[in-house]
Structure formats: structure tokens, C-alpha cells
Amino acid sequence: MQVREVMTKRPDYLTVDATIRDVAERMRRDNSGFEPLVQGDKIAGTVTDRDITVRAIAEGKSPDDKASTIATNEVLYTFEDKDLKEVLRNMQDQKVQRFIVLNNQNDKDLVGVVTLSDLADHCEDDDMAREIVSATRHYL
Secondary structure: OEHHHOOEEOOOOEEOOOEHHHHHHHHHHHOOOEEEEEEOOEEEEEEEHHHHHHHHHOOOOOOOOEHHHOOEOOOOEEEOOOEHHHHHHHHHHHOOOEEEEEOOOOOOOEEEEEEHHHHHHOOOOHHHHHHHHHHHHHHO
């Protein structure tokens, strides 16, 4: 099974000009803890609810400061044609719960987001279930 079969397609995103407040409001509206930031048609960074808590609050940022000042600029991604087990191993290695999904290596256009829970929802066998459990161990 490939990422394109389980990912959230065309996720909402904000531009790099968005404020921390804009991101928090979008997260509340969508019941999400993750927001991609784009510049033009390319991913420029990502903001998580943890970034808002740990970076923004701890650093004394204003809700009206640019979200890009607290964003993670090193965006972890995968491609939509990747096998789920390969992506799961990569999540485990990187100790993350989600990847941005890009269409291909040439264009690198944002086409979705894939999460650990997306993979769990499409768990194919006992080996994959063990890998999912292993990928979550660092959160315990």
C-alpha cells in the first residue's frame, strides 16, 4: 500500500506571513496540532501545537508575531508513492508522528500529510502493528 492511499489530501496550510494567532486559530478550527507554512507553492516550514507552547510562550513571543519565527524549517517529508512500511520505519527513525507528502522528487509539490494514526488505521499485519507500537515508544 502506498502513502497516497491513506494520506490526508490537500491539507489546509497558511502562508509564511501568518501570525502565531492565525496558526492557533486554524488548529482550533480543524482540531489539529500541525500546520504547514508555504511560500509561493513550496513548503517553507511547519508549526505544531508544541512549537506554540514550547517556543512561542517560552520565548515570550506575541500572538501577533509571525508563525515563521517559531516554525521548524527543516521539513520532514515523504513522497506519495512510498510504501507505508518504509514510511513507518522512517517515522520511527526520525521520532516523528507525521510527514508532509510531496508528489514527486522533481516537482516537490505539497499533496498531503500522512500521520502515524493514518498508518495505524490501515495496519495490514502483525509486523506492521509491532512497528507502529515501536514508533510510539518515545512518547511514553
